[in-house]
Amino acid sequence: MQLAIFIIFAILCIFGSILVITLRSAVSSAIALVFVMCVIAGLFALVGALFVAALQVIVYAGAVMVLFLFIIMLLNLKEELISEDDKKFTRFLGIVLGTAFLFELAFFVRTALMRGSEALYEPVPKTLSSIAVISSELFTKFLFPFELTSVLLLIAIVGAILLAKKKNEK
Amino acid sequence: MIQIPNINISIIYPEIIIFITAVIILLVEIFSNGKKWYAQSIIALIGIIVSGYAVSNQWNSFASGFSEVLVADNFALMFKLIFLLGALLTVFLSIWYFRREEIQQGEYFFLILSSVIGMMILSSANELITAFLGLEVMSLPLYVLAGFDKKKLLSNEAALKYFIMGAFASGFLVYGITFIYGATGTTNFDKISMVISSRSFGIDPLLLLGFILILIGFSFKTAFVPFHSWVPDVYTGAPTPVTAFFSIGPKAAGFAILFRLIIKAFAPIGGSIIPILWILAVLTMTVGNLIALTQRNIKRMLAYSSIAHAGYLLISLVVGNGRGASAALFYLIAYTVMTVGAFGIVILLGEKGEKDLSINGYSGLAYRYPAAAVVMSLFMFSLAGIPPTAGFIGKFYIFSSAISKGFIWLAVIGIVNSVISVYYYLRVVVVMFMKPEIQAGRVVCFPVSLMVAIILAAIGVLQIGMFPQGWFEAVRYSLIGLF
Numbered sequence: 001m002q003l004a005i006f007i008i009f010a011i012l013c014i015f016g017s018i019l020v021i022t023l024r025s026a027v028s029s030a031i032a033l034v035f036v037m038c039v040i041a042g043l044f045a046l047v048g049a050l051f052v053a054a055l056q057v058i059v060y061a062g063a064v065m066v067l068f069l070f071i072i073m074l075l076n077l078k079e080e081l082i083s084e085d086d087k088k089f090t091r092f093l094g095i096v097l098g099t100a101f102l103f104e105l106a107f108f109v110r111t112a113l114m115r116g117s118e119a120l121y122e123p124v125p126k127t128l129s130s131i132a133v134i135s136s137e138l139f140t141k142f143l144f145p146f147e148l149t150s151v152l153l154l155i156a157i158v159g160a161i162l163l164a165k166k167k168n169e170k
Numbered sequence: 171m172i173q174i175p176n177i178n179i180s181i182i183y184p185e186i187i188i189f190i191t192a193v194i195i196l197l198v199e200i201f202s203n204g205k206k207w208y209a210q211s212i213i214a215l216i217g218i219i220v221s222g223y224a225v226s227n228q229w230n231s232f233a234s235g236f237s238e239v240l241v242a243d244n245f246a247l248m249f250k251l252i253f254l255l256g257a258l259l260t261v262f263l264s265i266w267y268f269r270r271e272e273i274q275q276g277e278y279f280f281l282i283l284s285s286v287i288g289m290m291i292l293s294s295a296n297e298l299i300t301a302f303l304g305l306e307v308m309s310l311p312l313y314v315l316a317g318f319d320k321k322k323l324l325s326n327e328a329a330l331k332y333f334i335m336g337a338f339a340s341g342f343l344v345y346g347i348t349f350i351y352g353a354t355g356t357t358n359f360d361k362i363s364m365v366i367s368s369r370s371f372g373i374d375p376l377l378l379l380g381f382i383l384i385l386i387g388f389s390f391k392t393a394f395v396p397f398h399s400w401v402p403d404v405y406t407g408a409p410t411p412v413t414a415f416f417s418i419g420p421k422a423a424g425f426a427i428l429f430r431l432i433i434k435a436f437a438p439i440g441g442s443i444i445p446i447l448w449i450l451a452v453l454t455m456t457v458g459n460l461i462a463l464t465q466r467n468i469k470r471m472l473a474y475s476s477i478a479h480a481g482y483l484l485i486s487l488v489v490g491n492g493r494g495a496s497a498a499l500f501y502l503i504a505y506t507v508m509t510v511g512a513f514g515i516v517i518l519l520g521e522k523g524e525k526d527l528s529i530n531g532y533s534g535l536a537y538r539y540p541a542a543a544v545v546m547s548l549f550m551f552s553l554a555g556i557p558p559t560a561g562f563i564g565k566f567y568i569f570s571s572a573i574s575k576g577f578i579w580l581a582v583i584g585i586v587n588s589v590i591s592v593y594y595y596l597r598v599v600v601v602m603f604m605k606p607e608i609q610a611g612r613v614v615c616f617p618v619s620l621m622v623a624i625i626l627a628a629i630g631v632l633q634i635g636m637f638p639q640g641w642f643e644a645v646r647y648s649l650i651g652l653f
Contacts, residue, residue: 108375140175144182144236148291148303151189152310155284158196159314162277163329 006046013039026072030065037061051131178235181242181294184224184250185287191217192283199276207274211265211619214279215258218286222254232651238358239297245495246294248648249426252502253289256418257282259510262623263411267517271409273319281311281318282415289419293426296434298347298357298384301427305343308423309336309391312416316408322523328407335390335400343387349380359435366438373439381436381443385428385450392424394450394484395457398477405473410524413469414513417476418506425483425498432490433652440490447488448580455481455587462594467527468516471594472509475553478591479505482565485572485584492653493571496645500567503641504560504634508552511627515546518620529598534607543602545628552631554595555588560634 016036023029037060044053138146194217195210202209225247234241260282268274288308295301313336317329351357353376354365366377389397405413436443458477465471483505486498519535519542520527536543552559555566565588572581634641 104379108379111375141237142239142299143175143177144239145297145300145303148300148307151284151287152303152307155281155307155310158277158280159310162275162281162314163317163320 002046006043009039009042009046013043027069030068030072033068034061034065037065051134175237176235178233181228181233181235181240184221184228185290187221187224188217188283188287188290191221192280192287195276195279195283199280206276207269208265210276210279211261214261214283217283218254218258218261222251222258225250225254230650234296238360239300240291240294241296242294243651244648245430245652246426248499248645249293249422249502250290252422252499252506253286253293253419255503256415256422256506256510257286259506259623259627260411260415260418262619262626263414263510263514263517265619266617267409267411267620270522271319273321273409275318278315278318281315285309285311285315285415285419289423289426292423293430295427296359296430298350298359302340302343302347304423305388305391305427306340308420309340312336312420315412315415316404318412319409322407324403324407325409326407328404331400332404339387339390339397341387342383342390346380346383346385346387349376349383353377353380359430362435363437366436373442377436377439378442381431381439382446384431385443385446388424388428389450391420392428392480393421393477394480395453395477398454398458401477402470402473405476406467406469410469410513410517410520413473414510417472417509417513421476421480421483422502422506425487425502428487429495429498432487433495444488444490447484448577451481451484451488451580452583453481454478454484455584459587459590459594463590465594466529468529468532468598469527471529471598472512472516475591475594476509478587479553481587482568482584485577485580486568488577488580489571489575491571491575492649493574494568495649495652496642497564497567497571499645499648500638500641501564503645504552504564504631507627507630507634508549508559508561511624511631512546512549512553514620514624514627515542515549518542518616518624529601530605530608532598532602533605535602537607545624546602547599548628548631550595550598552635554592556592558632558635560631560638563635563638 013036016032016039019032020029020036023032037056041053041056041061044050044056191213195213198206198210198213228242228247229244232241232243261279264278264282268278285308288304288306288311291304292301292308295304313329313333316332317325319325347357350362353374354362356362356365366374386397390400393401405416408416432440432443432447455478458474458479458481462471462474462478465474479501483498483501486494486501488494489497516527519532532543532546535546548559552561555561555564557563565584569581569584572578572584
């Protein structure tokens with residue numbers, strides 16, 4: 001049963017990802033990306049990481065993608081502005097490199113499975129899905145990186161304002 | 171019940187001091203009117219010096235804190251001192267330059283200092299997520315700094331290119347971290363190495379893939395070939411003091427974390443990553459030097475030369491033992507002072523807007539400003555690795571460490587490369603001393619702050635070059651407990 005659901009989600013995910021890169025208009029491409037994000041949330045839920053699944057929907061499918069769409073509409077993008085020749089070459093290169101990388105990944109994961117990477121088999125511990133466990137990790141083991149993000153956000157705000165504001169005439 | 175971890179906040183005192191300084195500078199920018207550029211620069215300098223004092227107080231303490239995500243061993247502390255030295259010299263370079271270009275905004279110092287915080291965290295990170303956040307804290311200000319000159323189109327282009335390439339590189343890094351976590355179940359360097367060596371079945375391919383992706387992520391920042399394509403445009407477009415900062419800070423920070431990864435976390439699979447690093451080193455040296463040969467613009471030439479220097483430093487990473495690491499530290503100190511010096515002279519001789527930065531513009535400089543020409547020649551000699559300068563000792567140290575570990579071919583390629591590099595460094599000297607003066611009016615004034623930076627750098631180059639013994643000792647002490 002679980003396997004069947006996984007296969008359905010996986011197919012939907014790949015289908016959505018292909019749509020993201022093949023659709024011509026930027027808006028539909030972004031909508032396809034929202035779809036992919038939701039499906040990935042489903043995959044998280046399937047392995048029992050309910051909290052991560054919820055975050056995936058709220059943060060990625062929700063907040064981030066709304067920003068994406070907002071910016072696309074702000075910039076008023078219509079068609080990709082790449083010449084035909086360029087497009088052919090990059091598309092060819094992309095397909096070749098992408099396929100090569102896919103096989104590499106498949107090979108690596110397969111070898112790892114055959115040799116028995118213990119961590120790969122371990123199912124997600126039931127406790128991981130709870131908010132309490134994640135937050136206590138965040139405030140104990142990962143306290144420093146967690147606090148560091150506040151510095152990062154401050155820098156991002158200052159930088160964005162600096163680049164966006166007009167020079168005040170004196 | 172949550173267990174309260176061992177925090178040991180004293181190990182981030184240097185970072186906290188820098189952060190408080192940066193915030194004070196920001197507050198001064200908001201709440202004060204009138205001339206504040208000098209005040210802010212002095213605050214920045216004081217902050218850097220106090221932080222350096224805090225770092226030196228931790229020497230030999232070997233503390234770790236925040237559940238082992240940070241360590242403050244001498245190796246990290248030495249790197250922190252190098253970053254602070256680089257920041258100090260960069261502030262001196264900037265004071266006059268930004269006034270000349272009329273873009274003096276206090277946020278500049280905030281961004282420089284916050285980037286230094288990121289570098290310091292990178293050098294003492296003992297865990298992959300902390301390292302990633304350190305990298306982001308370091309890079310985010312750099313993107314803004316590249317585009318600081320908002321009126322200049324080249325500067326905007328530099329910021330955009332750097333941002334897109336940097337974001338792309340971060341993606342690789344995070345992808346690599348997920349593989350490492352998947353293969354070992356931890357992100358802590360010590361535990362990764364323990365897990366790897368406890369396995370009986372040889373090398374886990376997932377680990378190797380993860381390492382390669384992480385290496386690619388950091389290679390973008392340290393500009394190894396073939397991940398260097400952004401360097402020339404960004405270095406040319408960014409304001410010159412920022413370019414100097416780019417070529418010393420992020421590079422040193424990248425080496426700090428790569429050394430820690432290779433020495434500590436991935437030591438058990440060292441045998442299979444050395445060939446990758448070997449190829450990277452040869453490519454980076456050779457491509458950097460060969461393209462630098464054809465450059466006409468001094469900033470572009472220095473950009474490619476910084477790629478080549480990253481290649482020499484990679485040799486020490488291939489060697490990977492105590493000798494290699496101490497050679498890298500020594501070289502980074504020497505590289506910091508000589509690069510700052512060279513960029514200082516470029517700033518001094520440029521005019522507002524820096525429209526003409528061609529090497530031929532320096533024709534006959536020796537007749538008009540002999541002192542500037544002599545000091546510039548000193549830095550060029552040092553970058554080329556000609557005795558009695560710091561660059562010579564640094565290169566000698568790196569090549570001899572390679573030979574002692576049996577990497578003869580690597581050393582030979584390195585030496586051939588540094589011979590190639592003599593051509594383009596000495597061309598600057600030849601142009602200055604042997605070509606007739608073509609430009610009538612290169613107006614040069616000698617601002618105090620810039621002179622401080624150049625004179626400090628010149629003294630450093632000569633001091634390290636002629637009396638390296640004390641530096642060797644310091645560098646050797648900084649490796650205690652690592653090998």
